[in-house]
Amino acid sequence: MSEGPPATRDRLVYAAMTLFSEKGYGSTSVSDILRQAGANSGSLYHAFPTKQDLLLAVLEAYKGGIEPMLLEPAWGAVADPVEKVFALLDCYRNHLAVSECTYGCPIGSLALELHEPDPPVRQLLADNFEGWRRHVEACFEQARPRFRPGFDPARAASFTLTVMEGAVMQARTYRSLDAFDQAVASLREYLDAMTIDHPPTEKD
C-alpha cells in the first residue's frame, strides 16, 4: 500500500532516537544526527521546524512503540500476568547488560535531563510513562484475584515504574547490576507480601 522508501524523515527520527538515548538531547548536535541519518540540514529543517520538534517526533515514536517494540517481544513467551511484569523488568536488565550498564530507559533519561521542558515535551514524557504504567496496571488487574482485598493495581503499577527507573539509575551510576537486581528482588518481596497466602493444601 503506502509502502514507502526509506523516507528521510524516518531515518532522521530513528537516528535521533538512537543518539538521544546514547548521549542525551543536549549533547547530541544536529550535525551528529545528520551524519548518522545520512541527510543534510536542509532536509531536517524541511521535515521539522526545530530540533525540539524532532524530539517530539522521537517521543511520539517511543509512545507508539511501547506495545509492538517493547511489550510484544518481552511478553511473547510469558502467560502469567505477574510474570509479565518481571519479564518486562528483565528486558531492561538485558539492555543494561549488553551495554555494560550504559543504556537504560531513554524516557527516564530525558525526563531528568530536561529540567524545564516546554509543555509539549513534558506532556509526551508523561504520556510515555502513563502508557507504560497502564500496561503494567492491566497485568496486575488481571491477577487481582490472587492479591489481598485492598490491593490497588494502579498504585502497584506506578510503584513498578518507580522501582524500574530508580534501579536503572543506580545500575548506570554504579556500572553494575547489583542494585538493579536487589531492587527487583525487593519488588517481588513486596508483591509476594500483597498476595493472598494460598491455603497450604494442594501441592505444599
Place this chain on the structure above:
Amino acid sequence: MSEGPPATRDRLVYAAMTLFSEKGYGSTSVSDILRQAGANSGSLYHAFPTKQDLLLAVLEAYKGGIEPMLLEPAWGAVADPVEKVFALLDCYRNHLAVSECTYGCPIGSLALELHEPDPPVRQLLADNFEGWRRHVEACFEQARPRFRPGFDPARAASFTLTVMEGAVMQARTYRSLDAFDQAVASLREYLDAMTIDHPPTEKD
C-alpha cells in the same frame, strides 16, 4: 582560625551547585556561573582547570554535605530509626513541593544527564549514592530487631534509594506529587510487611 573571606572559589562552587541543579550541567554555561557568583572567567580558570573540575568540586561538596545539610535538619526531631527514613523522604517531598515539582535530587539528575561521564565524575556520583544509602542502612540496622529474620538492612536501604529516585523522577515529569506519595506509601507497605507481627496482646 582559618576564617576566610567570601572566597571566590566557594562562591563559584555554590553558584555552580545551584545552577547545575536548576538547569543541569550541560545547559549551564560558564558565563551563567560567573554571573551568579560575581566572578570573572580568569578567576574560575585560576581555581579550576576546567568546567568539569568545577563539577567535581560540586559533587565533593554534596558528598560532604549529606550529613550536616541534609540529614541533620531532616532528623532533628525524629527519634525512631524507621521514621527517620520517612522523614528523609519527606524532605525530598518538601523540596519538590516548594519548587512546583521541578527540584528533585541533584545527584540523580546529574547521574542520568551524564551518559558517559569521565571516571572521576561517575565515581563521585556513586560515592554520593553510597553515602546516602549507608546512612539509611544504619537506620534499618538500628531497627533490625523489629524486622523479620531474613531482613537485609543494606538491601532495604538500596531499595529506599531506588524508590526515592524513581519517585522524584515521576513527580518532576507529571508535575505532581501523586506518584511520589504513592511510591512512599508502597515503600511503607513493604517495610510493614517485613516487620514482625507484634503479638496482638497489648493494645489491640
Place this chain on the structure above:
DNA sequence: CCCTCCCTTGATTGATCATTCAACCAAGTG
C-alpha cells in the same frame, strides 16, 4: 621602597552550535 606571590580582570580566540537559504533536482500533470 621594592619585590614576590597569589589572585583578578576582561577582551579575545577558535570551535561548535542551531538555523537559514538560494539553488537545484526529479516526479507528476497538463
Place this chain on the structure above:
DNA sequence: CACTTGGTTGAATGATCAATCAAGGGAGGG
C-alpha cells in the same frame, strides 16, 4: 515540452560556548 510541487543540497550566518592570556592589583616580607 512547460510548469508545479515536494524534497534535497551544502555553504553561509550569527550566536554562544569553554578556555586563554597578557596585564594589573595588592598584601606581606625584606
